[in-house]
Amino acid sequence: MARWVLHVDLDQFIAAVEVLRRPELRGRPVVVGGDGDPAKRGVVSTASYEARAYGVHSGLPLRTAARRCPDAVFLPVDREHYEAVSDQVMAALRSFGVVVEVLGWDEAFLAVDGDPEAMAREIRDRVRAATRLECSVGIGENKLQAKLATGFGKPAGIFRLTGETWFEVLGDRPADALWGIGTKTAKRLGDLGISTVGELAAAEPVVLAEAVGPTIGPWLVRLAQGRDDSPVSDAPHVPRSCGRETTYQHDLDDWRDVRREVAQLARRVAQDVADDGRNAARVIVKVRFAPFITQTHGRTLDTPVTEAHRIEEAALAALDMFTRRRPVRLLGVRAEFVR
Numbered sequence: 001m002a003r004w005v006l007h008v009d010l011d012q013f014i015a016a017v018e019v020l021r022r023p024e025l026r027g028r029p030v031v032v033g034g035d036g037d038p039a040k041r042g043v044v045s046t047a048s049y050e051a052r053a054y055g056v057h058s059g060l061p062l063r064t065a066a067r068r069c070p071d072a073v074f075l076p077v078d079r080e081h082y083e084a085v086s087d088q089v090m091a092a093l094r095s096f097g098v099v100v101e102v103l104g105w106d107e108a109f110l111a112v113d114g115d116p117e118a119m120a121r122e123i124r125d126r127v128r129a130a131t132r133l134e135c136s137v138g139i140g141e142n143k144l145q146a147k148l149a150t151g152f153g154k155p156a157g158i159f160r161l162t163g164e165t166w167f168e169v170l171g172d173r174p175a176d177a178l179w180g181i182g183t184k185t186a187k188r189l190g191d192l193g194i195s196t197v198g199e200l201a202a203a204e205p206v207v208l209a210e211a212v213g214p215t216i217g218p219w220l221v222r223l224a225q226g227r228d229d230s231p232v233s234d235a236p237h238v239p240r241s242c243g244r245e246t247t248y249q250h251d252l253d254d255w256r257d258v259r260r261e262v263a264q265l266a267r268r269v270a271q272d273v274a275d276d277g278r279n280a281a282r283v284i285v286k287v288r289f290a291p292f293i294t295q296t297h298g299r300t301l302d303t304p305v306t307e308a309h310r311i312e313e314a315a316l317a318a319l320d321m322f323t324r325r326r327p328v329r330l331l332g333v334r335a336e337f338v339r
């Protein structure tokens with residue numbers, strides 16, 4: 001196994017890509033989301049550092065973003081272009097001839113030997129030469145350490161985090177600084193009197209198993225200790241699910257319309273499932289009620305299927321599990337594949 005894991009993360013990737021092709025936007029607050037019209041519904045995909053200073057972040061409704069930052073430039077999401085640039089980034093990373101595990105458009109792990117800082121500088125040079133984009137590189141002895149290190153290197157920096165420096169750097173930080181700990185889990189930990197990474201690392205796995213679950217509890221303790229033995233792998237990513245969703249410009253306030261829309265989304269998803277040559281094992285319906293309350297319900301199929309009518313039935317059965325009848329602003333249907 002390689003001695004070091006490097007985590008490469010492009011700095012505010014989408015915003016940076018947009019600024020590259022519109023240099024006049026440099027230094028201005030830029031918000032990318034939906035079709036770029038903040039008067040319409042949709043959410044922020046990404047915000048430049050200048051926009052983030054106004055409290056704009058991904059997932060925020062575009063309208064709220066426009067209120068918080070009226071001077072922001074709003075742009076539509078251009079997936080094809082981001083994918084093309086991402087391909088250039090990944091080609092630059094693969095040019096080192098080491099194992100590269102792609103995590104997304106703008107993130108990857110590399111397994112390397114030798115001097116990791118020298119390698120990190122060379123990575124930054126090659127990515128910049130190929131794309132004119134800046135990235136940060138985290139260095140660790142495993143993926144967890146490397147991924148967390150990157151955050152300390154941003155923007156455009158290199159940071160090394162190892163078992164030796166782990167607690168010095170992270171010990172007093174809130175537990176949700178860790179990769180994979182969300183606000184919900186952090187709150188449950190808080191109820192146990194655990195608020196920092198150091199406190200979580202010192203917790204009894206048995207106690208946590210009881211409080212948050214037999215698998216996740218002990219895993220959280222290992223996480224807080226900076227332990228991770230998952231290998232850097234370049235095996236192609238196999239999607240576990242596929243889904244479709246629609247944000248409505250006007251709320252659906254008649255439940256019959258909601259049912260009709262869910263049925264239609266389910267048939268589109270069924271087509272995607274069939275196109276992928278997969279079988280759906282479970283169908284999940286997501287409903288976002290106005291103003292912004294999101295709930296999901298799922299239905300497991302008796303036998304895995306591709307037939308559109310079975311997927312539609314399962315989606316409607318899942319929809320029937322919603323008891324709330326408030327106006328709806330977004331609907332989604334997702335099919336989970338057989339593993």
Ligand SMILES: [Mg+2]
Nearest residue numbers: 009010012106
């Ligand atoms: Mg990034």
